[in-house]
Amino acid sequence: MIATKSRSDLKQNREKNLREMEEMSLREVSLDIKNLTKIYPTPKGEYVVLEDLNLRVREGEFISIIGHSGCGKTTLLTMIAGLNEITGGQILLNEFPITGPGPDRGVIFQSPSLFPWMTALENVLLGVRQVFPGGSKKEQQDICKYYLSKVGLEDSFFKKASDLSQGMQQRVGIARAFALKPKILLLDEPFGMLDSLTRGELQDVLLDVWNREKITAVQITHDVDEAIFLADRVIMMTSGPKAQVGDILKIEFDRPRDRKQILEHVDYYKYREYLIDFLEH
Amino acid sequence: MKAKAIQLLNYSGFSWAVPIVKLASGEDIKQQFTILWKRIGMPFCAIVLFLFLWSVAAKNVQTSLGVLPGPVMVYHQANVLWQEHMGERTKAREFYARQDARNTAILQQNPDATIKTVSYPGKATYIDQIITSLKTVFMGFVIASLIALPIGILCGSSKNVMTALNPIIQVLKPVSPLAWLPIVTMVISAVYTTNNGWFEKSFIISALTVSLCSLWPTLLNTAMGVASVNTDYINVARVLQLSPFKKTTKVVLPATLPLIFTGLRISLGVGWMVLIAAEMLAQNPGLGKFVWDEFQNGSSDSLARIMVAVITIGLIGFMLDQLMVALQRLVSFE
Numbered sequence: 001m002i003a004t005k006s007r008s009d010l011k012q013n014r015e016k017n018l019r020e021m022e023e024m025s026l027r028e029v030s031l032d033i034k035n036l037t038k039i040y041p042t043p044k045g046e047y048v049v050l051e052d053l054n055l056r057v058r059e060g061e062f063i064s065i066i067g068h069s070g071c072g073k074t075t076l077l078t079m080i081a082g083l084n085e086i087t088g089g090q091i092l093l094n095e096f097p098i099t100g101p102g103p104d105r106g107v108i109f110q111s112p113s114l115f116p117w118m119t120a121l122e123n124v125l126l127g128v129r130q131v132f133p134g135g136s137k138k139e140q141q142d143i144c145k146y147y148l149s150k151v152g153l154e155d156s157f158f159k160k161a162s163d164l165s166q167g168m169q170q171r172v173g174i175a176r177a178f179a180l181k182p183k184i185l186l187l188d189e190p191f192g193m194l195d196s197l198t199r200g201e202l203q204d205v206l207l208d209v210w211n212r213e214k215i216t217a218v219q220i221t222h223d224v225d226e227a228i229f230l231a232d233r234v235i236m237m238t239s240g241p242k243a244q245v246g247d248i249l250k251i252e253f254d255r256p257r258d259r260k261q262i263l264e265h266v267d268y269y270k271y272r273e274y275l276i277d278f279l280e281h
Numbered sequence: 282m283k284a285k286a287i288q289l290l291n292y293s294g295f296s297w298a299v300p301i302v303k304l305a306s307g308e309d310i311k312q313q314f315t316i317l318w319k320r321i322g323m324p325f326c327a328i329v330l331f332l333f334l335w336s337v338a339a340k341n342v343q344t345s346l347g348v349l350p351g352p353v354m355v356y357h358q359a360n361v362l363w364q365e366h367m368g369e370r371t372k373a374r375e376f377y378a379r380q381d382a383r384n385t386a387i388l389q390q391n392p393d394a395t396i397k398t399v400s401y402p403g404k405a406t407y408i409d410q411i412i413t414s415l416k417t418v419f420m421g422f423v424i425a426s427l428i429a430l431p432i433g434i435l436c437g438s439s440k441n442v443m444t445a446l447n448p449i450i451q452v453l454k455p456v457s458p459l460a461w462l463p464i465v466t467m468v469i470s471a472v473y474t475t476n477n478g479w480f481e482k483s484f485i486i487s488a489l490t491v492s493l494c495s496l497w498p499t500l501l502n503t504a505m506g507v508a509s510v511n512t513d514y515i516n517v518a519r520v521l522q523l524s525p526f527k528k529t530t531k532v533v534l535p536a537t538l539p540l541i542f543t544g545l546r547i548s549l550g551v552g553w554m555v556l557i558a559a560e561m562l563a564q565n566p567g568l569g570k571f572v573w574d575e576f577q578n579g580s581s582d583s584l585a586r587i588m589v590a591v592i593t594i595g596l597i598g599f600m601l602d603q604l605m606v607a608l609q610r611l612v613s614f615e
């Protein structure tokens with residue numbers, strides 16, 4: 001039984017959690033974001049979305065990022081993915097600076113963005129061929145089939161992506177990202193477009209695959225419950241412009257997690273209240 | 282089985298026949314009859330009304346070649362043209378049979394004799410003209426696509442290329458086939474001097490004129506399609522670090538295919554329209570020349586024959602369009 005936490009406990013942890021991040025030993029750090037700044041040129045002049053944002057993520061850690069709409073979450077994630085240029089500062093992945101997009105970062109977009117003219121299998125295969133060009137056709141297909149089965153699509157290998165439901169498409173998206181064996185997973189509100197029932201199912205699927213692979217994961221969400229259920233730490237971003245990391249909440253539930261147990265846990269509501277409190281101020 | 286049949290009809294542009302299939306399988310008779318009436322009955326009534334107005338109006342128009350022909354006379358001439366065609370075919374068959382018989386007879390007397398085979402010298406029938414026109418438009422369409430697709434992809438992939446080429450495209454696009462024809466004729470006459478080539482000179486001139494006029498819709502649609510590919514798709518391609526070739530063939534082209542086909546469809550329509558004009562002016566074989574010859578001929582049947590041609594041109598244009606619609610449905614993924 002974990003000692004229950006009071007709200008002021010969580011508050012006092014703020015400084016500690018932020019400091020702890022600075023003190024993480026470089027060897028355990030997978031993703032290291034240093035003084036990251038992003039400026040968009042707009043007709044009305046420069047718009048500073050992020051300024052001097054610092055964030056470190058441990059190897060094998062799952063973090064969720066929450067923040068108000070428009071604060072720059074997507075901007076941050078696309079910069080990690082290499083799809084968006086960095087204005088200032090640095091992003092290091094396993095100590096190497098990011099210069100452009102690459103399959104070592106598996107991205108799961110908000111819309112499934114599968115190619116509708118390909119089957120589920122072909123969608124996954126396209127990436128697997130890029131990362132394991134030496135493998136035989138059979139080996140490549142087996143990798144795809146393994147991950148598609150793991151997300152519950154063993155019966156849909158040869159279905160056209162356009163014939164799959166939104167939820168099933170996003171399952172393929174998850175399989176596609178994991179099948180690349182990336183160093184890090186980047187998820188931008190991956191379940192935001194789904195109804196709550198499907199969303200719950202997919203959170204379970206994601207956690208299930210992730211528990212096996214323990215790939216460092218950075219997930220953006222606007223769903224507080226999702227953040228608590230999935231993450232080891234929840235990163236709270238301040239509102240833009242010039243957004244930064246405002247607070248960090250450690251979620252100290254054991255893994256593998258069970259939704260029912262977590263919902264019944266006393267700490268769950270304290271975490272929840274704390275996050276909502278942050279978002280409302 | 283039924284579902285398959287309905288899907289096939291939908292794909293091939295015969296969606297009006299779907300209620301018949303559903304009726305045949307006893308599905309909700311009353312509703313299907315209503316749909317059938319709307320899709321077949323009403324157009325049928327409109328056609329009958331049109332034919333009636335035409336026959337009434339035509340009687341009142343006196344031309345130098347006699348009264349303007351009505352539907353009955355046109356139908357009669359269509360039959361005559363068909364009979365002429367069948368007659369020519371029979372004559373051709375007999376001609377070849379005679380020639381073969383003669384040659385075998387010569388060879389029997391002297392196995393070493395050199396024999397001549399001559400192709401039938403009869404004149405081209407109406408059906409021959411139609412086939413020539415179809416071949417020409419197809420050739421022109423293929424040339425147009427081969428030019429328009431690569432340039433369109435290039436324009437769509439690079440804003441700079443588009444900006445550079447846009448003025449040229451916009452100026453050349455509205456030029457009439459009648460203006461291109463003399464230039465094409467002169468150039469082809471200068472360049473294509475062999476007489477035993479694969480194609481007749483006139484065939485190439487018509488085809489090229491068709492190409493020059495019909496390549497623009499394909500070019501512009503392709504450019505627009507390539508430029509507006511979903512950014513998510515492009516991002517996936519970037520994350521996977523697909524090579525430019527793979528990116529084009531696996532992502533950009535499939536994503537653009539529906540728009541490309543819309544362009545191809547318009548191009549084929551324009552091409553067919555242009556072809557008739559080009560054949561008419563250039564005296565190249567084909568339906569256009571048939572119309573012109575009949576016009577020059579000025580017999581009492583000429584007007585009716587020209588009207589047969591008008592209807593044929595319309596029907597073939599419609600069929601080509603339906604063909605493209607069916608192809609477009611096949612490749613579209615939405």
Ligand SMILES: Nc1ncnc2c1ncn2[C@@H]1O[C@H](COP(=O)(O)OP(=O)(O)O)[C@@H](O)[C@H]1O
Binds near residue numbers: 042069070
């Ligand atoms: N390409 C762009 N050019 C200009 N401004 C942008 C661009 N992309 C995003 N922004 C602006 O930057 C801010 C952050 O956007 P975004 O990262 O999408 O926020 P979030 O994902 O947190 O909702 C918003 O105010 C948005 O309008």
Ligand SMILES: [Mg+2]
Binds near residue numbers: 073074075
């Ligand atoms: Mg966003």
